[in-house]
Amino acid sequence: MVSFTQLLAAIKKRRMTKILILTISVLTFLIVKGQNTTEKVDRKSISSGQTYFNDSLKKEASATNDYIDFYQKYISGIRGNECPMYPSCSNYGLKTFTETNFASAFMLTSDRLLRCGHDHNNYPLTLRPNGFKLLDYPPYDNPPKELYYTRNSYFFAYSDTLKDNDSSSIFIKKLMNNGYYQEALLEIMRIEFQLSSFDIELFINKIICLKALEEYEKALFDYEIRCTPEHKRNPELLYQISTIQYKLENYDQSFYYDSLALTACHKCFFKPKLLRLQGLIYARKYNWTESLSTYETLLNYQGYEGLSQSNTTILQQRIRLRNKSPTFAGIISVIPGAGYAYLGHEQTAITALLVNGLLAYATYSNIKNENYGMGILTGIFNLTFYIGNIQGAAKSAKRFNEQQKQNIINKLEFNTNF
Numbered sequence: 001m002v003s004f005t006q007l008l009a010a011i012k013k014r015r016m017t018k019i020l021i022l023t024i025s026v027l028t029f030l031i032v033k034g035q036n037t038t039e040k041v042d043r044k045s046i047s048s049g050q051t052y053f054n055d056s057l058k059k060e061a062s063a064t065n066d067y068i069d070f071y072q073k074y075i076s077g078i079r080g081n082e083c084p085m086y087p088s089c090s091n092y093g094l095k096t097f098t099e100t101n102f103a104s105a106f107m108l109t110s111d112r113l114l115r116c117g118h119d120h121n122n123y124p125l126t127l128r129p130n131g132f133k134l135l136d137y138p139p140y141d142n143p144p145k146e147l148y149y150t151r152n153s154y155f156f157a158y159s160d161t162l163k164d165n166d167s168s169s170i171f172i173k174k175l176m177n178n179g180y181y182q183e184a185l186l187e188i189m190r191i192e193f194q195l196s197s198f199d200i201e202l203f204i205n206k207i208i209c210l211k212a213l214e215e216y217e218k219a220l221f222d223y224e225i226r227c228t229p230e231h232k233r234n235p236e237l238l239y240q241i242s243t244i245q246y247k248l249e250n251y252d253q254s255f256y257y258d259s260l261a262l263t264a265c266h267k268c269f270f271k272p273k274l275l276r277l278q279g280l281i282y283a284r285k286y287n288w289t290e291s292l293s294t295y296e297t298l299l300n301y302q303g304y305e306g307l308s309q310s311n312t313t314i315l316q317q318r319i320r321l322r323n324k325s326p327t328f329a330g331i332i333s334v335i336p337g338a339g340y341a342y343l344g345h346e347q348t349a350i351t352a353l354l355v356n357g358l359l360a361y362a363t364y365s366n367i368k369n370e371n372y373g374m375g376i377l378t379g380i381f382n383l384t385f386y387i388g389n390i391q392g393a394a395k396s397a398k399r400f401n402e403q404q405k406q407n408i409i410n411k412l413e414f415n416t417n418f
């Protein structure tokens with residue numbers, strides 16, 4: 001006769017078998033079928049036409065989307081806390097599961113969960129409608145440039161050494177100095193239409209207005225097509241074109257025009273601002289030694305001693321900094337959290353150690369108690385978080401090195417203010 005204990009054990013094993021079959025079925029469905037989702041993030045769509053392992057398969061809605069969507073609709077709001085990172089962890093998961101294969105997405109999302117909200121100094125900021133967030137996209141993708149938080153820029157009218165007697169010119173400069181760049185541009189275009197000759201001061205102010213309105217390509221087009229050849233070597237105009245190329249991240253072109261302006265400007269009064277820009281371009285090209293030498297040259301110009309000393313100190317700090325090795329960070333991460341600790345990410349290191357330790361213990365306990373279905377399930381999660389911890393540490397080392405450089409450049413740009 002079968003005892004009650006034996007009956008319970010049989011039911012328990014059958015239940016674990018069902019759980020195991022269900023888990024394998026869900027994983028197989030996710031891997032084979034893939035998914036196709038369009039997630040609205042700040043009125044922008046995140047979607048992908050890729051599949052996981054078979055490019056010939058068409059993506060359809062999957063359980064992964066349903067789970068994350070359920071969490072976003074019914075659980076996230078109840079928790080009452082907003083994710084401090086952008087995109088949020090759930091949207092990050094949606095993005096990775098949509099755009100990469102299942103295994104990669106699982107590990108990337110696991111790494112993100114370990115890092116969420118920790119070590120704020122290692123991420124750039126983005127300003128969203130609900131406040132500042134830590135910008136963190138998957139490593140295979142680059143965030144749109146407009147997501148990076150930058151301070152407001154102010155642009156002022158250019159005046160030559162001659163006194164303005166024309167009321168229209170005075171009015172344009174007043175508009176520009178008060179931030180009415182669109183109105184000033186319309187007034188400039190009206191005057192240009194009436195003029196029979198080329199006015200270099202008016203043209204430079206037109207370029208400044210276009211730069212302030214971020215119409216960079218239009219400004220470059222006007223310089224190449226509408227500027228007369230004899231005025232193209234004007235130092236102030238070359239400086240403005242150099243700053244526009246810098247804004248477009250064309251640093252070689254920016255350096256070219258800045259060098260032309262320095263050549264044309266032998267003893268002109270604004271040579272220091274050309275040197276200031278040149279030092280910043282060198283920094284953008286990671287030529288720290290030349291950047292330091294350029295800023296040291298500014299010590300020779302009255303009124304720029306403070307800027308020179310400040311930027312020189314910043315660059316000397318950068319030269320003393322040492323990069324972290326992604327390979328070493330990955331290798332020592334065989335001990336969960338060790339790679340993050342090496343990078344100085346203490347909170348993430350503790351989280352990685354605790355999560356991996358708890359999942360490993362849960363897997364061991366389930367297998368010891370013959371709960372093989374749950375043991376396999378927790379084992380899969382444990383393996384995912386473990387590999388995610390190794391890959392995440394290596395990628396965090398690269399991000400750490402880049403962020404160190406970017407922090408130096410941000411400080412130099414703050415002092416430059418063009």
